[in-house]
Amino acid sequence: MSTAETLLCEADRRRGVMEQPKNLEAYVGFANLPNQVYRKSVKRGFEFTLMVVGESGLGKSTLINSLFLTDLYSPEYPGPSHRIKQTVQVEQSKVLIKEGGVHLLLTIVDTPGFGDAVDNSDCWESVTKYIDGKFEDFLNAESRVNRRQMPDNRVHCCLYFIAPSGHGLKPLDTQFMKQLHEKVNIIPLIAKADTLTPEECLQFKRQIMKEIQENEIKIYDFPETDDEEEMKFVKKIKDRLPLAVVGSNTVIEVDGKRVRGRKYPWGVAEVENSEHCDFLILRNMLIRTHMQDLKDVTNNVHYENFRSQKLADVTCNGGDNKNKGALTKSPLEQMEEERQEHMARIKKMEREMENVFEMKVKEKLQKLRDSETELQKRHDQMSRSIEAQYKQLEEKRRQIEEEKASWEAQQRLLEQQKMETLRSQDKNKKKKIF
Amino acid sequence: MAATDVDVFSNEEKRNLSLGGHVGFDSLPDQLVSKSVTQGFCFNILCVGETGIGKSTLMNTLFNTMFENEEASHYQNGVYLRPRTYDLQESSVHLKLTIVDTVGFGDQINKDESYKPIVDYIDTQFENYLQEELKIKRSLFNYHDTRIHICLYFIAPTGHSLKSLDLVTMKKLDSKVNIIPIIAKADTISKSELHKFKIKIMSELVSNGVQIYQFPTDDETVSEINSSMNAHLPFAVVGSVEEVKVGNKTVRARQYPWGVVQVENESHCDFVKLREMLIRVNMEDLREQTHARHYELYRRCKLEEMGFKDTDPDSQPISLQETYEAKRKEFLGDLQRKEEEMRQMFVNKVKETEAELKEKERELHDKFEHLKRTHQEEKRKVEEKRRELEEELNAFNRRKMAAETQSLSQPLKKDKDKKN
Numbered sequence: 001m002s003t004a005e006t007l008l009c010e011a012d013r014r015r016g017v018m019e020q021p022k023n024l025e026a027y028v029g030f031a032n033l034p035n036q037v038y039r040k041s042v043k044r045g046f047e048f049t050l051m052v053v054g055e056s057g058l059g060k061s062t063l064i065n066s067l068f069l070t071d072l073y074s075p076e077y078p079g080p081s082h083r084i085k086q087t088v089q090v091e092q093s094k095v096l097i098k099e100g101g102v103h104l105l106l107t108i109v110d111t112p113g114f115g116d117a118v119d120n121s122d123c124w125e126s127v128t129k130y131i132d133g134k135f136e137d138f139l140n141a142e143s144r145v146n147r148r149q150m151p152d153n154r155v156h157c158c159l160y161f162i163a164p165s166g167h168g169l170k171p172l173d174t175q176f177m178k179q180l181h182e183k184v185n186i187i188p189l190i191a192k193a194d195t196l197t198p199e200e201c202l203q204f205k206r207q208i209m210k211e212i213q214e215n216e217i218k219i220y221d222f223p224e225t226d227d228e229e230e231m232k233f234v235k236k237i238k239d240r241l242p243l244a245v246v247g248s249n250t251v252i253e254v255d256g257k258r259v260r261g262r263k264y265p266w267g268v269a270e271v272e273n274s275e276h277c278d279f280l281i282l283r284n285m286l287i288r289t290h291m292q293d294l295k296d297v298t299n300n301v302h303y304e305n306f307r308s309q310k311l312a313d314v315t316c317n318g319g320d321n322k323n324k325g326a327l328t329k330s331p332l333e334q335m336e337e338e339r340q341e342h343m344a345r346i347k348k349m350e351r352e353m354e355n356v357f358e359m360k361v362k363e364k365l366q367k368l369r370d371s372e373t374e375l376q377k378r379h380d381q382m383s384r385s386i387e388a389q390y391k392q393l394e395e396k397r398r399q400i401e402e403e404k405a406s407w408e409a410q411q412r413l414l415e416q417q418k419m420e421t422l423r424s425q426d427k428n429k430k431k432k433i434f
Numbered sequence: 435m436a437a438t439d440v441d442v443f444s445n446e447e448k449r450n451l452s453l454g455g456h457v458g459f460d461s462l463p464d465q466l467v468s469k470s471v472t473q474g475f476c477f478n479i480l481c482v483g484e485t486g487i488g489k490s491t492l493m494n495t496l497f498n499t500m501f502e503n504e505e506a507s508h509y510q511n512g513v514y515l516r517p518r519t520y521d522l523q524e525s526s527v528h529l530k531l532t533i534v535d536t537v538g539f540g541d542q543i544n545k546d547e548s549y550k551p552i553v554d555y556i557d558t559q560f561e562n563y564l565q566e567e568l569k570i571k572r573s574l575f576n577y578h579d580t581r582i583h584i585c586l587y588f589i590a591p592t593g594h595s596l597k598s599l600d601l602v603t604m605k606k607l608d609s610k611v612n613i614i615p616i617i618a619k620a621d622t623i624s625k626s627e628l629h630k631f632k633i634k635i636m637s638e639l640v641s642n643g644v645q646i647y648q649f650p651t652d653d654e655t656v657s658e659i660n661s662s663m664n665a666h667l668p669f670a671v672v673g674s675v676e677e678v679k680v681g682n683k684t685v686r687a688r689q690y691p692w693g694v695v696q697v698e699n700e701s702h703c704d705f706v707k708l709r710e711m712l713i714r715v716n717m718e719d720l721r722e723q724t725h726a727r728h729y730e731l732y733r734r735c736k737l738e739e740m741g742f743k744d745t746d747p748d749s750q751p752i753s754l755q756e757t758y759e760a761k762r763k764e765f766l767g768d769l770q771r772k773e774e775e776m777r778q779m780f781v782n783k784v785k786e787t788e789a790e791l792k793e794k795e796r797e798l799h800d801k802f803e804h805l806k807r808t809h810q811e812e813k814r815k816v817e818e819k820r821r822e823l824e825e826e827l828n829a830f831n832r833r834k835m836a837a838e839t840q841s842l843s844q845p846l847k848k849d850k851d852k853k854n
Contacts, residue, residue, distance in 0.1 A: 100460030292465035
């Protein structure tokens, strides 16, 4: 092991490291971490799910067998073209292969019946359903309370076989890729490339890439690396997309060498000759260099898209997408937020209703008060008038009494006078008699 | 073994096939490794131990660098945790190292609550990860993982046994984090005392049911070294960043009048064993255990607390969608109920107030009626009095009349008399 480097490398600066990496004066040992990771990954084993889609007779099974140098498809386990169904089915087969101590559980998913019917509308539906189904399984497994080792059955890569017409993509091709490019890594391949001459092939490739761009189809893109060499290598691959492949199950002897190829009267088309076809590039890319990246893109991009869509639907009831942008919370947090909003709304409504109510009550009370004051006024008025009347009566009574008294006094006087006159008269009368 | 993972779906047919040549997927581990190297690694160490027991010195010695550290005082009010993150690099491997120090541990008079801040810190890191994991739009692959991968518990070199604070703290931590107990300042214990001390400590841990981290022995490549190291626990370590010349070499050591304690000398202390186990052999396993065991336990408890279940009352497995939908239904129902309640309360209030107002109205009306009657009564009385008065007046007038007629007839009588 070499001693620690003491220079900051460009990669660090670009990665925006906050503190300067400490210069370690002697060997600590965590440079051994990658080995530990290596060891553990070998122990765990690997999984990969590869989907092959294309019309029957395009050489899919042969290519798979050639890629993995094994009889995945055999007379006992026939390829999709030999299992034509009435409707498009999605079927999978699992094989366990070992190499150099590394165990790989390979799942091959194929679609017998794809594109073979007279009416092929919606033939990609069973494929999308399958892929979504696997995403959903993973989502459920990931979201369980008791999680266990989660098998990764998600489709990591889809090899799409294009018929070597030499002209361009067929409508079915574009439709399929458009339906699936956001769910799975699509690698388009030109099948049976040994029917095209190099010039025809180049033309065909250009045409296909043009149509792919026009239709805004996102095929699998290679990751950026800081390594210059790697980038050159990647660029070479990109220039040869889509890869034109030839597959073969037979081994033929050419110039004393045993190679896989197709024997024609005019020569042998060798599978592993990069001047004959792009098979080697495909194999290197798919298996030797980018297999892990395909899995990572599936996990970090396609699966996450599915998941956030699914959870957003569940949270916002699929209806209102107004705060789709603010989806940085968990569904429960989202619900909590909604609850708070709702409570605030209710409170506001409550306050408004109370205000209105209060106003009405005030009005009513005011009216009552006014009535009462009115009543009081009238009562006072009435009292006053009655009092006035009483006073009047009193006055009158007094008057009457006065009159009465004076009259009575007068009468008494008259009486007295009368009495006196009578007495005097009597006296006179008595005198007369004499 | 891959077979165990594969057994999970053993209901599906798996064929074992042999390859007719070199396919090339044996590079898969390399692809994985190069990806992780590009991403960088992160590792979080928690050091628990009394003030002055040598935590910072040991970290400096382990990682061969001087991390900035002020010495802590003994007069902290409580225990608090101080995390520091450093970016280290060693031959193209980048490590984001976080060292969390427990400041003030063991200094208080009452140490009842000493373990709490530690447990809270560990739980908070789990919680942060869980929250990120539950988000709708999340980015786990570039999330800075702050979960504690290893807790180094520093035991004071008394030579007798564990302190009760040690037992209590480790018991609280053993289900949350990987613990490796180490005997600090081991240069104060002699070899024979050390041997007895180690046995005593291990037996106390066992009898108290404290689960410390066991170096894994299931991988053939490292099982041997791991199982032999398991027997040397707890590691007795000495830390030093000072260099002393011994012979013709300069080594890290502590110089005493009676000799030089060399840190990297295996017969002097277990420092090399600790470094080997912690960093060079089992770092990745520590990260894995934290994620697969401790974090899962935390997550499970938290989700159960929140009311999530894996099966519905009929023991049928529920999918995530169903769980969320059920929760959402409950949630909406709850909101609706609250709204209803509020409305109901309001309606009642209105009714009450209406009743009150009606009552008031009625009272007013009654008052009004009462007053009306009173007025009428008064009026009547007045009228009566008036009539009385009228009567009197009439009577008086009649008398007057009568008197006048009488006086008129009287003079006639007088004339009559006169004539006679």
